[in-house]
Every structure is written in C-alpha cells, then in structure tokens.
Amino acid sequence: MSKPVSLVAGNWKMNGQRGSWKEIDSLITKIDKEAPADCEVLICPPLTLMALFAVDASQSKVQIGAQDCHQNNKGAHTGDVSASMIADCGGSHIIVGHSERRADHQETSALVHDKAVSVVENGMKAIICVGETEAERDAGDAVKIVLDQISQSVPSTATSETVIIAYEPVWAIGTGRTPTVADVEEIHTAIRNSLIDRFSSDGAGFSILYGGSVKPSNAKELMGAENVNGALVGGASLKADDFNGIIDAYRP
Numbered sequence: 624m625s626k627p628v629s630l631v632a633g634n635w636k637m638n639g640q641r642g643s644w645k646e647i648d649s650l651i652t653k654i655d656k657e658a659p660a661d662c663e664v665l666i667c668p669p670l671t672l673m674a675l676f677a678v679d680a681s682q683s684k685v686q687i688g689a690q691d692c693h694q695n696n697k698g699a700h701t702g703d704v705s706a707s708m709i710a711d712c713g714g715s716h717i718i719v720g721h722s723e724r725r726a727d728h729q730e731t732s733a734l735v736h737d738k739a740v741s742v743v744e745n746g747m748k749a750i751i752c753v754g755e756t757e758a759e760r761d762a763g764d765a766v767k768i769v770l771d772q773i774s775q776s777v778p779s780t781a782t783s784e785t786v787i788i789a790y791e792p793v794w795a796i797g798t799g800r801t802p803t804v805a806d807v808e809e810i811h812t813a814i815r816n817s818l819i820d821r822f823s824s825d826g827a828g829f830s831i832l833y834g835g836s837v838k839p840s841n842a843k844e845l846m847g848a849e850n851v852n853g854a855l856v857g858g859a860s861l862k863a864d865d866f867n868g869i870i871d872a873y874r875p
C-alpha cells in the first residue's frame with residue numbers, strides 16, 4: 624500500500640509578469656538548497672509564464688504546472704490550450720475543476736472528469752479540486768456535496784500516482800477564513816474513505832491537499848491534520864517568503 628506524497632502547490636491564478644521570475648528564482652534556489660524532507664513543491668503560474676519557468680526550473684526540485692486545460696488534445700478551440708501542449712512545455716501537473724473555473728466558466732464535474740482523463744493520458748498528474756459553498760455548508764451538506772463532486776470528477780482509471788485531490792471550501796478561498804481542523808479532518812477523512820471504497824487499498828495512497836487561505840501562520844496546523852497531505856496555496860504563493868514559510872511546515 625503506497626503512502627500519500629506530500630505536496631505544497633502554488634496556484635498563481637491570473638497574477639504574475641515576466642519580472643515575477645526574479646523573486647521566484649531565489650525561492651527555487653532556496654528550496655533546492657534546503658529541500659524539505661518528504662515533500663514535493665509545485666508552482667502553477669499563468670500559461671504566459673509556464674514555458675519560461677519550466678525551462679529555467681528544469682534542473683530544480685521545483686515542478687511547474689498549469690491551472691487548467693481543454694479536454695481534447697487539439698483542434699478548433701480558439702483560446703484553449705490542451706494537456707498535450709502543457710506536457711510539451713515541461714508541465715508535470717494540471718489543476719482541473721478549480722471552483723473559480725466551475726463558477727466563471729460553468730464547468731461541470733463531467734467536464735472536469737474529461738479534463739482529468741486528458742491530463743493523465745498525457746503523462747501528467749491531475750489535481751482535481753472540490754469544495755462546498757458557504758450556503759451548502761450552512762445547510763449541513765458539505766460532506767455530501769464534496770463526495771458527489773469526487774464521484775463525478777475522479778475518473779475510474781485514476782490511481783494514487785496520477786490523481787491528487789484538493790479540498791478547497793469555496794468560502795475559504797481568498798477570504799482569510801479557514802475551517803476548523805476538526806472540519807478539515809471530517810471532509811478529508813470522508814474523501815479518503817470514498818477513495819478506499821472505490822479504489823481499494825490504492826485509495827489510501829492518494830494525496831489529498833487542503834486549499835483556502837493557507838498562510839505561514841496556519842500551515843503547520845492545517846497540514847498536520849489527519850488525511851491532509853499538503854496544501855494548494857493561492858495568494859500566499861505569490862510572495863516567495865510566504866510560500867517558503869508554508870513549505871517550512873515540512874522542513875524538519
């Protein structure tokens with residue numbers, strides 16, 4: 624039975640210019656020198672920077688990924704980019720089903736499923752995001768909503784080597800608010816049990832990240848919770864010191 628890999632991933636969203644490289648370059652050097660024990664580090668910048676970062680980081684322990692992809696490999700899809708193109712640029716992971724894409728682009732779990740299949744078929748890892756809104760939590764439906772998203776978004780061909788789950792409560796993203804550790808553990812343990820039900824012993828090996836207002840001051844507590852195997856970080860991944868402070872949670 625494989626053990627989940629710990630991962631700290633930065634999602635830059637629609638932020639960052641070519642000059643951002645200078646700050647992140649010094650962070651990558653620091654991470655390479657003081658590599659955290661047993662923890663992978665991933666940065667998902669906007670696509671305009673991805674290829675540049677992937678080339679510069681090719682000798683580094685820091686991996687580079689993307690924030691979304693089209694579900695098809697090629698074709699007449701103006702403005703879209705495929706998983707095969709991202710692999711071609713040196714990407715190792717692609718985030719799919721982020722709540723901002725589910726909300727801004729009406730992405731359904733069925734579409735997220737197809738994107739995840741394409742990511743895996745192109746030899747990368749899919750980070751599949753799930754999470755409830757505040758109204759759904761207040762109605763007592765958080766576990767049900769998240770498990771429905773998991774069952775519809777995670778492909779039946781998924782393995783612990785190819786798919787990572789990120790639990791991101793929508794109301795915690797960019798708000799400075801986080802669930803209690805007990806609430807995080809309730810959802811992550813429900814996700815873990817559903818993965819074991821579906822994928823037998825391999826379900827125990829999937830990495831399950833927490834995302835939503837992670838910062839250096841709460842990283843150790845959130846990432847130390849049961850069945851939490853790392854973090855998907857938004858705002859705090861844009862500042863090298865903050866991102867490094869979060870990675871510190873995994874340094875001995």
Ligand SMILES: O=C(CO)COP(=O)(O)O
Nearest residue numbers: 634796797835836857858
């Ligand atoms: O959406 C997120 C990462 O994908 C979380 O964003 P924040 O860390 O800014 O809350």
